[in-house]
Amino acid sequence: MDLGTFLQFLAAGLTVGSTYGLAALGFTIIFNTTGIINFAQGEFVMLGGLLAVVFMHWLDPGLPAAVFLAVLTTTLVGLVMERLTIRPVQHTSVINLIIVTIGVSITIRGLMMLLWGKDTYVLPAFSGTTPIPILGATIAPQSFWILGITLLVLAGMRYFFSRTIFGRAMLACSFEPKAARLMGISVERMVMASFMLSAFVGAVGGAILTPLTMTSYDVGVLLGLKGFAACILGGLGNPFGAAAGGLLLGVLEAFGAGLISSAYKDAIAFVVILAILLWRPSGLFGAPDTERV
Amino acid sequence: MKSSTLRQLAPVSAFYVLVLATPTLLSYDYYYLSILTMAGIIAIIVMGLNLLLGFAGQISLGHAALFGISAYTTAVMTATYGFPLAVGMLSGVGLTAVVALVVGMPVLKLKGYYLAMATLGFGLIVYIFFNEAIALTGGPSGFVGIPQLHFGGFTFDSELSYFFLVWTTVTVVLLISLNLIHSRIGRALMALHASDKAAQSMGINVARYKLFIFVLSAIFAGIAGVLYAHYLSFVAPSSFGFHFSVQLITMVVLGGMASLWGGIAGTVFLTAMPEFLRAYENMEVIIYGLILILCMMYLPQGMAGGVSKLVALVRRRLGRA
Numbered sequence: 070m071d072l073g074t075f076l077q078f079l080a081a082g083l084t085v086g087s088t089y090g091l092a093a094l095g096f097t098i099i100f101n102t103t104g105i106i107n108f109a110q111g112e113f114v115m116l117g118g119l120l121a122v123v124f125m126h127w128l129d130p131g132l133p134a135a136v137f138l139a140v141l142t143t144t145l146v147g148l149v150m151e152r153l154t155i156r157p158v159q160h161t162s163v164i165n166l167i168i169v170t171i172g173v174s175i176t177i178r179g180l181m182m183l184l185w186g187k188d189t190y191v192l193p194a195f196s197g198t199t200p201i202p203i204l205g206a207t208i209a210p211q212s213f214w215i216l217g218i219t220l221l222v223l224a225g226m227r228y229f230f231s232r233t234i235f236g237r238a239m240l241a242c243s244f245e246p247k248a249a250r251l252m253g254i255s256v257e258r259m260v261m262a263s264f265m266l267s268a269f270v271g272a273v274g275g276a277i278l279t280p281l282t283m284t285s286y287d288v289g290v291l292l293g294l295k296g297f298a299a300c301i302l303g304g305l306g307n308p309f310g311a312a313a314g315g316l317l318l319g320v321l322e323a324f325g326a327g328l329i330s331s332a333y334k335d336a337i338a339f340v341v342i343l344a345i346l347l348w349r350p351s352g353l354f355g356a357p358d359t360e361r362v
Numbered sequence: 363m364k365s366s367t368l369r370q371l372a373p374v375s376a377f378y379v380l381v382l383a384t385p386t387l388l389s390y391d392y393y394y395l396s397i398l399t400m401a402g403i404i405a406i407i408v409m410g411l412n413l414l415l416g417f418a419g420q421i422s423l424g425h426a427a428l429f430g431i432s433a434y435t436t437a438v439m440t441a442t443y444g445f446p447l448a449v450g451m452l453s454g455v456g457l458t459a460v461v462a463l464v465v466g467m468p469v470l471k472l473k474g475y476y477l478a479m480a481t482l483g484f485g486l487i488v489y490i491f492f493n494e495a496i497a498l499t500g501g502p503s504g505f506v507g508i509p510q511l512h513f514g515g516f517t518f519d520s521e522l523s524y525f526f527l528v529w530t531t532v533t534v535v536l537l538i539s540l541n542l543i544h545s546r547i548g549r550a551l552m553a554l555h556a557s558d559k560a561a562q563s564m565g566i567n568v569a570r571y572k573l574f575i576f577v578l579s580a581i582f583a584g585i586a587g588v589l590y591a592h593y594l595s596f597v598a599p600s601s602f603g604f605h606f607s608v609q610l611i612t613m614v615v616l617g618g619m620a621s622l623w624g625g626i627a628g629t630v631f632l633t634a635m636p637e638f639l640r641a642y643e644n645m646e647v648i649i650y651g652l653i654l655i656l657c658m659m660y661l662p663q664g665m666a667g668g669v670s671k672l673v674a675l676v677r678r679r680l681g682r683a
Contacts, residue, residue, distance in 0.1 A: 106475035106478075108478075154655050154659070157659050158658055163475065164421055164474070165658050165662060167421060167474070167475065167478050168611065169658045171608060171611070171654060172650075172651045172652070172655035172658070173655060174651070175605075175608055175648075176647075176648055176651030176655065179648035179649075179650075179651055182644065183645065290486075291486070298479075301479075332490075333490065335486065336487045336491070339483040339487050340487065343469075343480060343483055346476060347468040347469070347471070347472075
């Protein structure tokens with residue numbers, strides 16, 4: 070393989086992988102504060118993209134404003150989801166929580182299908198579509214937007230969790246909710262914030278990817294599952310490991326599609342993930358966890 | 363009662379009498395009978411899933427795929443390669459059981475969220491295969507020309523004959539399942555549902571019981587799959603995707619986890635509902651979602667739990683009066 074082709078695959082992988090990474094980041098934020106895996110995470114990603122399209126058509130406020138509104142609305146959806154469906158059942162069994170979040174997921178999907186139909190929608194690219202040639206590869210300008218915004222979000226999260234009092238309080242809840250409560254931290258507020266934050270990063274991931282991949286009401290299942298797969302690669306307890314897992318998964322998929330079979334691209338990713346899951350259940354970079362009886 | 367006798371024979375016999383009377387009660391309306399036949403096929407999968415989810419506490423989001431593997435296997439064996447029906451059907455159920463065994467051995471070591479995601483991933487891989495292996499499966503547009511069932515000189519060519527075949531199978535599967543949960547195995551399953559570790563320390567081989575119930579539920583899905591393929595004579599990948607797996611879970615949850623009778627009621631209700639609600643087609647996904655959320659919030663034991671609560675309430679009221 071020559072350098073140009075290699076770079077082409079790598080760029081394609083990192084671009085899609087960024088969205089997987091942001092979805093994965095969303096999973097870990099909720100998991101760390103609540104211990105819940107949110108099966109509606111993929112719907113947040115879908116909402117980010119589809120709502121941006123909807124706001125473009127509906128209000129025509131210009132692309133940046135449409136994306137901003139979409140991300141804002143999705144963040145509010147995260148808030149509503151936590152208040153209406155998670156808080157009333159938070160002390161139930163894992164199976165019940167899985168079922169509730171699946172219920173939320175297909176309710177959101179069904180609602181979007183009812184409102185906007187089953188069509189596929191496109192969002193204009195952020196700065197034109199003239200490809201940029203680099204070392205024999207041609208890369209879409211949107212790819213740079215995606216990588217740039219993803220890095221910005223990651224840096225922002227890093228700052229939030231390590232430097233702000235609110236972020237550190239959320240981190241405290243993830244270590245030991247009881248101790249956090251004794252220190253005067255409102256765990257309820259942190260749980261609510263984690264759903265909003267998770268919806269926020271998911272929506273950003275969806276909105277920036279949509280100009281390249283298009284979107285429809287049903288893209289959430291696959292994106293959510295791949296986000297979770299990224300968590301498995303990077304370790305569920307570690308937000309930045311999970312984001313790195315997303316990039317890795319994207320690259321893996323791009324090379325798999327290019328070198329083996331594009332029809333089975335999605336299957337290749339899952340086979341690798343299942344293998345890792347069975348070999349090291351706490352992820353490639355995660356520490357093996359012990360269970361209390 | 364001696365342990366060797368069949369339990370629950372009386373209620374199941376009563377149920378079968380109802381089954382036999384149903385065509386007359388519906389005055390042989392073939393439209394309603396066809397809905398019930400489809401509900402019966404799905405009820406067979408739901409009973410297996412209920413054993414796995416409701417009794418053993420292990421979730422599977424891949425049962426639609428197992429159902430599909432069986433349906434496609436018998437379709438390919440009988441229609442493409444011209445094998446006899448019995449061979450096709452047995453290989454359908456057999457292959458489903460083998461796939462469940464091979465997948466279940468490693469996957470069932472996972473718990474909770476990980477198990478859910480792993481089975482979801484398995485389901486998606488199989489779904490992609492159904493769509494992409496066009497030479498074998500016919501791809502997204504489906505597989506046509508699956509032969510009708512016949513045994514000896516009798517051909518199943520009427521709506522009525524399939525209705526009786528399917529619901530007799532439902533009755534047999536129900537009897538087996540009810541006996542299973544009232545046996546040593548059933549108690550072991552409920553023990554590992556409550557706590558893996560506690561069950562293990564009581565000497566229950568947790569891994570083997572989980573695998574057993576997973577494979578058994580796959581066999582039920584396999585039986586449903588061959589009935590489905592030969593009844594419709596057409597299969598397409600869209601029937602075996604993630605959405606159908608979620609529908610199956612919804613039927614278990616609405617009927618009541620750990621209630622086989624409730625599961626059958628939930629299945630019939632949810633299968634028949636679209637026929638009675640106009641404009642339902644677009645609302646279907648939302649309705650399923652809301653059922654899942656609301657059941658978990660207000661009726662964690664489903665309709666079965668709701669009914670027994672209601673009965674208890676009425677009894678208390680009557681006792682006081």
